[in-house]
Amino acid sequence: MNKAGTKGVARAERERQIIGIAIEELGERGHARASVVDIARRAGISKPLIYGYFGSKDGLYLACLSHVGDLLVEAVDAARARSGSPDHALDTLAALFDAVGTCRYAWSVLYDPTLPPAGAIHDAATRYRARLADIGAAGSTDLLRRAGHHDPLDHALLNHIWQYAVTAVMRWWTDHPEQSPADMTARCARVLSALTPN
Amino acid sequence: MNKAGTKGVARAERERQIIGIAIEELGERGHARASVVDIARRAGISKPLIYGYFGSKDGLYLACLSHVGDLLVEAVDAARARSGSPDHALDTLAALFDAVGTCRYAWSVLYDPTLPPAGAIHDAATRYRARLADIGAAGSTDLLRRAGHHDPLDHALLNHIWQYAVTAVMRWWTDHPEQSPADMTARCARVLSALTPN
DNA sequence: TCCGTATGACCGATGAGTAATTTACCTGTA
DNA sequence: TACAGGTAAATTACTCATCGGTCATACGGA
Numbered sequence: 505m506n507k508a509g510t511k512g513v514a515r516a517e518r519e520r521q522i523i524g525i526a527i528e529e530l531g532e533r534g535h536a537r538a539s540v541v542d543i544a545r546r547a548g549i550s551k552p553l554i555y556g557y558f559g560s561k562d563g564l565y566l567a568c569l570s571h572v573g574d575l576l577v578e579a580v581d582a583a584r585a586r587s588g589s590p591d592h593a594l595d596t597l598a599a600l601f602d603a604v605g606t607c608r609y610a611w612s613v614l615y616d617p618t619l620p621p622a623g624a625i626h627d628a629a630t631r632y633r634a635r636l637a638d639i640g641a642a643g644s645t646d647l648l649r650r651a652g653h654h655d656p657l658d659h660a661l662l663n664h665i666w667q668y669a670v671t672a673v674m675r676w677w678t679d680h681p682e683q684s685p686a687d688m689t690a691r692c693a694r695v696l697s698a699l700t701p702n
Numbered sequence: 703m704n705k706a707g708t709k710g711v712a713r714a715e716r717e718r719q720i721i722g723i724a725i726e727e728l729g730e731r732g733h734a735r736a737s738v739v740d741i742a743r744r745a746g747i748s749k750p751l752i753y754g755y756f757g758s759k760d761g762l763y764l765a766c767l768s769h770v771g772d773l774l775v776e777a778v779d780a781a782r783a784r785s786g787s788p789d790h791a792l793d794t795l796a797a798l799f800d801a802v803g804t805c806r807y808a809w810s811v812l813y814d815p816t817l818p819p820a821g822a823i824h825d826a827a828t829r830y831r832a833r834l835a836d837i838g839a840a841g842s843t844d845l846l847r848r849a850g851h852h853d854p855l856d857h858a859l860l861n862h863i864w865q866y867a868v869t870a871v872m873r874w875w876t877d878h879p880e881q882s883p884a885d886m887t888a889r890c891a892r893v894l895s896a897l898t899p900n
Numbered sequence: 901t902c903c904g905t906a907t908g909a910c911c912g913a914t915g916a917g918t919a920a921t922t923t924a925c926c927t928g929t930a
Numbered sequence: 931t932a933c934a935g936g937t938a939a940a941t942t943a944c945t946c947a948t949c950g951g952t953c954a955t956a957c958g959g960a
Contacts, residue, residue, distance in 0.1 A: 507922095507940080509922060509941080511940075536735055537818075539915060549941090552941070553939075555916090555918080618734055651895055655892070661871070661874050661889060665893070672862050672863045673859070675862070676862045692859075694846075694856055697849055699845070699897055706908085707958055707959095712905090738950070749907090904959095906958100908956100912950090912952105914948090916945105916946090920941100921940100921943105922939100923939080923940075926936090928934095929934090930931100
């Protein structure tokens with residue numbers, strides 16, 4: 505009557521499956537409200553298996569973070585390398601939409617606002633965010649310099665706003681899932697054109 | 703040896719004090735991570751007193767929500783009435799900075815991202831946010847119409863971005879507390895001037 | 901003596917993390 | 931080929947801490 509015993513699923517594959525489901529659960533509920541049992545239940549396995557593979561809830565979160573962090577950094581980095589055009593913001597967004605199209609909750613996990621305010625997770629997330637911010641920084645610095653403003657705090661603020669604006673777009677997208685990545689890109693092009701002087 | 707018994711603090715005054723401290727605690731940690739015992743400890747009282755006055759954690763949160771919600775709605779509403787100028791965004795921000803200057807965590811409480819996704823708190827917060835959004839909607843609609851875009855979803859998206867942008871500014875401010883409200887207004891004026899076509 | 905202010909000590913639920921155990925597969929050997 | 935036994939996959943059933951919420955009770959002033 506005991507259901508224990510291998511189900512023929514190798515560790516690597518099981519880990520991938522767990523990470524996939526955990527990203528959805530953590531992205532949707534946030535670190536604070538998500539529970540390991542729920543993730544296990546959704547994966548059709550039991551909690552100790554997750555602890556056996558990832559050690560702790562934070563370990564699992566870190567694994568998810570690496571996944572989505574690498575995905576997003578690569579996407580944005582590739583977009584920067586590809587485009588020499590000055591309309592950098594839109595290219596970045598387009599790349600992000602394509603990347604997130606394959607992993608709906610990627611952005612929510614990296615920018616989870618319910619993360620504990622200190623510790624390994626916080627540090628890792630901060631590092632990934634900083635890498636994204638650095639790539640985006642060139643654009644906002646440009647914008648301010650062209651308007652004749654050079655206060656470094658202004659630049660920091662605009663950068664911060666940019667991160668939140670992208671988060672806003674991503675959240676809006678999860679509330680309108682019928683929109684394709686191309687739809688989103690077109691929409692953002694219109695919004696940006698209404699904002700940016702040209 | 704029992705410390706029970708009145709300390710000469712009337713209910714109304716005590717409630718104000720508790721709400722003030724709760725706004726800080728809830729704004730800083732968020733609904734999900736804040737605990738009633740901690741709020742009580744910070745207020746120098748015991749947990750049952752809070753339950754006696756507010757009934758539940760959610761009741762306490764609702765009281766805080768009314769406080770900050772009224773504060774913010776009044777501020778933004780007054781700013782709209784006052785200014786006939788087209789530079790509506792900056793006026794709104796200035797009013798917000800002044801209001802939040804007296805209640806640092808007001809915005810964080812209303813826009814707490816750790817709120818449960820359903821229930822009385824969610825509903826109340828959504829109502830207050832909608833009132834703020836409605837007032838701000840005129841501005842963003844204007845912006846898009848002037849650029850020749852009329853898709854209602856575009857308007858919804860820009861509105862959403864605006865809310866998040868303000869949240870970004872408010873969070874940035876809590877990370878730079880030495881800035882005065884006037885500093886913040888000036889800074890945002892520079893950033894807006896770099897963004898908006900004129 | 902009543903009523904409003906206030907508390908310490910408890911209850912129950914939830915959720916992170918662990919121990920002990922069971923099952924299935926693979927592999928070397930007679 | 932059959933079997934012993936090691937190892938990886940998986941579970942059930944716990945512990946422990948935290949936190950929302952309640953109860954009975956203690957003070958102190960009109």
